[in-house]
Amino acid sequence: MLTSTTIQRLASATLICLLSACSSSLLQQGAKNNYVKELPPIGNTLTKANVNPNQLLNRLTFGSNFSSDQQLQTVNMDRYLDQQLRSRGSVVPNVIQTQISAMTISQTSLEDLIHKLEAQRIAADQQKGVDDSLNKQYQQELSRLQREAATRSLLRDIYSPNQLQEQMTWFWMNHFNIHSGKHNIRAMLGDFEENAIRPYALGNFRDLLRATAYHPAMLRYLDNEYNASGHINENYAREIMELHTMGVNSGYTQKDVQELARVLTGVGINLNGNAPKIKPELSKFYVRRGLFEFNPQRHDFGDKQFLGTTIHGRGLNEMEEVLSMLTRQPATARYISKELATYFVSDNPSDALIQSMAKSFLQSDGNIPITLRTMFDSPEFIASLGHKFKDPLHYVVGVVRLAYDGNSIVNTGPMLNWLNMMGQPFNGHQTPDGYSMQESAWASPGQMSVRFDIARSMAFGTPGLFKIENQPAPAEKPPAPALASSMYAKNMSNTFSKETRDALLQAKNPNEWNIFFLASPEMMRR
Template structure:
C-alpha cells in the first residue's frame, strides 16, 4: 500500500534505503528460482550444469556489456558452451545493426585514413600558430581544438555503438579492458586525432588474440609513442618514460623483478622508435648508408636507425642478440613471456571479470594457462569461465561507470538503435570515467572502492532517473552542462521503458533483497519503478 506522506519524501526514503545497500554491500543472494529451460552444457565438467535463470542472466551480464533479449535468445539457442566459444572467437562477421553502422560510416575517422587525417590536423595547427595577429591565432587555434575534440568524440561514439549493439560482445568488452591497460590520454598534444585509430588498429583486432601481438601493436602506434614520450627518445637523449611504464604497467608489474638498470637498457632498446614527421610519400630522412637497410616506416610509425643506440645491451639478466628494430622485438618477446607478466596480466583480467581479491588458486590457474598457450587471451578467458570461482562471482561485482551506463542502456533499449551517443558520453563524463580521459598511464582503477563514493552514488541516481524515463532516445543538447536538467524537463513527454516486464528482471526477482522488494513495491509509477530498480544494489552489481 502506498504511504500517505508526501510523494517527494516517499521517494527520498526509498532512495536513501537503496543507497545504503548499494554502497555498503553486495546484493543479498536468496534461493534461486527453478530452472525454466534446459540449456545444453558443453563447457568444462560440471561447471555449468543445472544453470538456473538468475545464473544465466548474470552470466550474460558478465561476458557482455549487459543482458538483452537477443543475448538471452542466442544463449538459449546455442547452449552455454557454444555461446561462450562463439564469444571467445567471434571471427569477422559480427555485423552491427544497419542504423548503428550508418552512424559509424558517417564519421570522419571512418572516411579518412589516419595518415591523411593526422597530417591535415598537424598542418592546420602549424598554420594557426603562424597567423599574423594574436586574435587570428586564437580564433584559428580554437577552431582546430574544436575539430580535434570532435575526432575524439567520434572515437568515443563508435566505441559506445559497438558496445551497445555488436553481437561480439566479449571482444568489445575486452577492447575496453585493453584500452584501459594500455592507456593513452586523448587530451595530450595531438592524441585526440590518433586515439580512434589506436583503438581500431592496435587494440581491438588483438583483444582476444595473443598478448605478444597486442603488445607489439601498441609499441608501434603513434598514440602510445607520443603519449609516453618515446617519439623523443634517441641515442644521446634518452627518455626512460615509456620503458618504465612498459615494464611496470604493461608487462611485468611493479613487483616483476626488474631493476632501474633494466629500465635504462630498455629505453636504449627503444631509441629510434617514433613517429614519422614527413607526410606519406615524401623521401625518408637522411640516413648514413650503412644504416639505410634498417629504416622502417609503416603508416605513421617510423624506426629511424640514425636515432638508435647501437651499443650492446642486457635485459633481465640476458644479452640481446638482435639489432635495430629486431632488437625491439626480441626485448618484447622476453617481456611478454616472462612468468611475472603472466601473473600480472592474468591478475588484472581476474580483477576485471571476477572482482576484488580473486582467489590465489584461480590466479595460479590463469597464469599457467597464459604461459602454456603463449599468452593466448581467449584461452585464458576460457580457463576463467570454466572455474567455480567465476560462476560464484556472478552478480557480486560492483559495476564501474562504463559498465553501469552501458548495462542500463542495453536493458532499457535492447537492440533498438539510439539516435545518438551524447547522453551516454555525458553520463560517463559526470561519473568521472570518460573514454580516453584518464590522464595517467595506469588506466582507471578496477576495484569497487574507487567507484562507491557518495558523489558517485548521487550521480548514478540521476542517471538511473534519466535512463528509466527514456531520455536516451533523444540526442542530448549541448553544452553538456545542461544535459540532465533539459533531460528531466522533457522526461514527462516520453514513455518509460517497461523494465518490470523484461525477461532480465523476471529472471532475477528471486535474488532480490527484502529492502529492494519493498522499495519496488511502493513505486508510484513505471518511471519511478525504473529509477528504483536501476539505483538498486542488485543492478549496481553484475
C-alpha cells in the first residue's frame, strides 16, 4: 500500500503523461498532408546534439507514447520535426472520426446554427416569466455545443499524428482567447477553432490575425459589434494591440488605440440574416460574409493617423491595411516570439532567443513554421527538454495518450471534469489574456493533489473514458492501462531519478507501479 508520506511526496512533486492511439501507417499518412514549401532544408541539429527522443516527443507532442515513438523512429528526429512543421490537418482513426463527424458542429454551418438558436432565444424571451423551460432548453443547447467543441479538440489532441499542429491550434486558441460565458459564444467556439485558428496555426501570422478579426465570436466577445462612428468602443482595438500583436508597453499610444477603434467602426455581426438598409452612395462598401458584416453606415470614413501612418478612409480596406501593418511591426515579432518561446522553451526565455526568432518572423513576413524552426534549432531549446512544467491540458491529454495508446475512448467527460478541477477548462479564462504558461500558475499543492487523484484513478482502471454517458455499461470489461508491463513505459522509467526508480521498485502490484509512474516528478515535465 502507498503510505501517506509517499503520496504527499509524489503529489507535491507532480504527475502526468502522454498520448495517441494511431497505427504507424496512420501516423505516416498524417505526416504527408499539405506540406509548407518555404521551410529551409532539413538539418541535423537534433541528431548532432544526441537529443533524447522521449524528451523531444514530450515537447513536440501532447505527450510521448509508443505510437509517436514509432513515427519518429521511422525517420529521425530532424526529419520528424520537419514533418511536424509541414503537416496539416487532423488525421485520426476511423472510430474517432466517426465520433467527430456525428457532432452538430461538424454537420451544421455556423450561420445555420446561429439562425436556429436565435429563433430559439427569441421564443424563450417572449415566454420569459411564463414558460422559463424554453430558456433552459436554449442554455442547455449552448452548453452542449460548447462541450462538442471541447470534445473534438481533445480527441484530436489525443489521436492525431500531427501533434505539433494540435499544440499550435491550442496555443493560438489561448493567444486569441475568447471566454465562453458571454451571450451565445458557446455556440461559436467550435467554428472559431475550426475555421479561424486551425487552418492557420502553422501558416502565416497575418492570415491568422485576419481570420480572427473576421470571426463573429471575437467581434462579439470584445464588443466590436457595438463600435460605431459617434459611439466608439475601444475594447477590441486595445486587445488587438496589447494581446494579439505588439504587446503592452511596446510603443503604441492611447491615440493609436483610439484611431484603430475608428478604423474598426462598422465591423460587426449580423445574426438574423436580414440585410440592413444602406444609403445608395454607401451600398458599394457593404460586406456580408456569413455572420460577419461590415456596415458602412456605422463606419467613420475620416482619415486616421495610426502608428505614424495616415490611413485614408475607405471602408473595410482600412482594417486590411492596419492588420498588415501590425503583423510587420518589430514589436509584434518580439511579442509573438516571446509567447512561443515561453510555451515551448521556458518561463523566462533569453533575449537572444527572442531576438533570433523575431528576426526570422520579420524576414519571413510572419511565417510561423520558420519562426518555430529557429526556436527548435536553438541550443536553448535543446537544453530545456525535460524541464518545462506541464499545464493541466498537457497533463490530462498526456496521461490518456500514454495509458490508453491503441484504445479508442468514447467519453471525454472525465477529462473535461479534470480540467475544470485544475482550473483550465476550455475557453474558461474570463479575460482575453488567456491561461498562463508559467509554472507558478499550476504548481500549487492543491493542483498536485488533484493530479495525484487523477493518476490514481487512471492506475486502477478506466475512469469512465470507455462508457457512453446515459447508456448502460458495455458488456466487455474496459481496457486497463498496462503501464507496469509496457516495455515503452519501463524504458522511460529507466531515465528517471534514482529516487523515483526506487519508489517504482517498492510498488506492491501493477496498480501501485502505475500510480508511482504517473505521479512521478519526471512525468510532470515535458
